[in-house]
């Protein structure tokens with residue numbers, strides 16, 4: 048049992064201050080010589096051993112200050128190297144190891160992707176390259192020499208600046224890179240390969256010219272232009288919004304095909320999953336363009352929040368991730384539509400983070416223990432982490448938040464630090480106490496905020512009774528009240544904001560209630576008539592809000608709320624209430640249905656709302672959200688059937704209007720990813736999918752026509768998905784056509800795999816088995832595997848949770864196979880089971896049986912075993 052606890056954190060008795068690496072890259076093996084300049088800490092006792100991390104390494108030679116060590120002076124195995132009595136002064140430890148990147152299918156450390164040598168070190172991959180203090184609080188300067196065959200690897204890249212290169216004889220060449228910024232080993236990177244590139248430059252606010260390049264496989268150069276454009280806009284934004292300039296003379300990005308994650312922020316040399324770099328209109332969708340812009344920005348922003356200021360230990364992961372997600376969200380909000388971005392982010396939070404927080408894998412944004420740190424790169428650490436930073440910004444206001452950020456950069460630049468240090472600068476800069484606020488980082492679970500209201504006409508007072516409660520989560524039975532920033536407004540009968548003359552009962556500042564206790568009664572005076580409250584505007588805290596609002600109130604908000612988020616939310620709430628009623632067996636209430644249809648129709652017709660917003664508003668809550676709102680004994684088939692019926696009942700009456708909108712939004716302009724064009728396509732494709740899903744006359748033909756005539760992938764894929772999800776008569780033919788037409792492009796093949804795996808139809812499992820059994824299917828590529836099986840486990844609720852258990856067994860069989868090749872992919876796919884405790888008893892049994900069978904097979908990786916153990920606890 049290997050559990051790491053936050054409470055056990057202690058600095059290492061030795062520090063590595065400088066690293067000289069020599070990589071001799073050969074077709075089969077790579078030899079790595081490391082010269083580590085080591086210093087004991089002031090208080091290190093004589094005789095304290097130096098313990099270095101290793102993972103699947105074998106030691107060739109070892110010396111200190113040039114003198115080889117005798118056998119009894121050290122112990123080395125695959126998992127580490129111990130030098131028993133190192134000198135109690137600065138010394139240089141030299142080791143040599145030999146690596147086989149070709150056989151490294153875990154994609155951690157040095158590996159090959161389509162012939163290119165590349166690295167992934169976060170969190171613990173550097174120990175697969177050389178013996179090292181592989182922990183984020185050891186900051187060192189790195190110098191890297193690489194020698195490689197010129198024909199296989201004409202391009203040689205590492206962090207920092209290129210200081211030397213040349214011919215090495217024998218068909219070999221070399222390059223030497225030096226990174227002046229001390230960094231933890233997880234930010235180390237190296238790339239060697241035969242790559243094409245595009246170049247550009249950016250001049251910083253202080254006038255320094257930075258050379259930018261994006262490297263990719265030959266022939267893909269033109270698909271990197273959007274990524275480059277996104278990079279330059281990110282650099283400019285961080286200067287404008289946070290006063291942060293780039294600090295090296297070079298910024299390189301490399302796109303590789305085999306990558307466990309989205310991308311990696313290595314200092315000066317970001318390595319990207321190619322799906323988050325390549326884009327051209329014929330093969331990439333608006334969602335892909337969005338994702339590229341967002342992740343390019345995210346990795347770039349890490350240069351300050353993550354690299355210049357890094358984490359003391361991996362428990363602090365959300366220090367860099369939550370903050371950097373917040374920063375990339377703000378970037379997108381400033382570049383595009385803030386309201387649309389906020390709604391989309393909340394949709395993601397609710398569909399990914401809330402189920403994590405409400406299931407067996409729930410953990411605090413800052414966990415206090417882990418068995419496998421790779422399993423903590425979660426939506427809780429990232430997205431809930433970002434929500435916490437957002438609440439801080441809401442509580443402090445823009446200026447107060449910026450003051451805290453400035454102090455953070457000033458005080459902690461060059462350090463490896465903690466959540467406590469982060470909160471301390473905001474407290475100090477604003478003269479406030481954030482002790483209770485810190486609980487957000489320590490406590491798991493999604494709080495429930497319940498609000499009841501009372502209007503007293505005689506006294507002209509209006510009272511909101513607020514109550515918060517966080518449910519128990521694994522290992523945390525009791526929860527403390529949190530600081531909840533609740534943005535709100537009161538709306539008068541005419542639809543305008545209503546003012547109050549006084550307020551008491553809680554901290555209220557303008558449009559913000561700050562709830563700190565388990566409950567509070569906030570009373571407003573001088574209220575001439577009962578207002579409709581708009582609560583939690585902009586989703587100002589990541590909670591589940593329960594109110595007594597009637598359908599009438601909600602439809603009123605949908606029409607009048609000045610907060611676009613709550614306008615959207617109000618329509619969702621009406622849809623949810625109808626769905627819950629129908630599932631409980633009540634007959635559909637015609638009046639309520641008609642009212643929702645009418646509200647949808649009015650929203651669509653509005654002159655003041657933009658297309659992207661309308662596209663989000665004209666929808667019903669998804670099946671999984673409905674399931675989680677029910678909360679127990681879920682029957683996904685029933686939810687699916689009810690939702691289909693509801694879609695039809697709400698949207699079929701709007702068929703003419705939707706068709707009119709669809710036609711009016713047609714455009715022959717060339718594809719562009721700007722917000723207006725993206726919004727136009729989003730609404731038009733929303734119309735199509737609603738027409739198809741509500742079985743409107745002629746809709747399936749419309750989908751077929753759009754599929755065939757599309758001039759870009761956004762429109763083509765939208766038509767294909769609409770047809771496949773609804774199972775139209777043409778769906779199978781369209782899918783086959785898509786495969787033939789685009790199957791040779793791996794990233795477009797992923798789209799086909801995704802649509803296939805998401806289809807809510809019998810037979811999907813057999814189809815997936817056939818796909819996996821095809822010898823040409825690349826069984827080691829994370830993108831392919833996730834597109835198929837990841838999509839199925841996370842995004843096909845009826846087939847994954849089939850009553851006969853076939854969906855569960857398909858996934859556990861897959862996990863068992865892939866675990867031997869790539870444990871990170873296996874473990875992540877397995878997290879799809881997190882909903883199992885909420886299912887109805889038959890399905891619950893079936894899921895439990897599949898999980899137990901996986902456990903009984905034994906010999907699982909630590910990654911997968913950790914998820915499985917928590918899933919079954």
Ligand code: B3K
Nearest residue numbers: 169170308310311421424
């Ligand atoms: N920091 C990397 C994540 C690395 C994941 C390792 N399992 C990407 C990012 O969050 O920017």
Ligand code: ZN
Nearest residue numbers: 345349368371
């Ligand atoms: Zn990140």
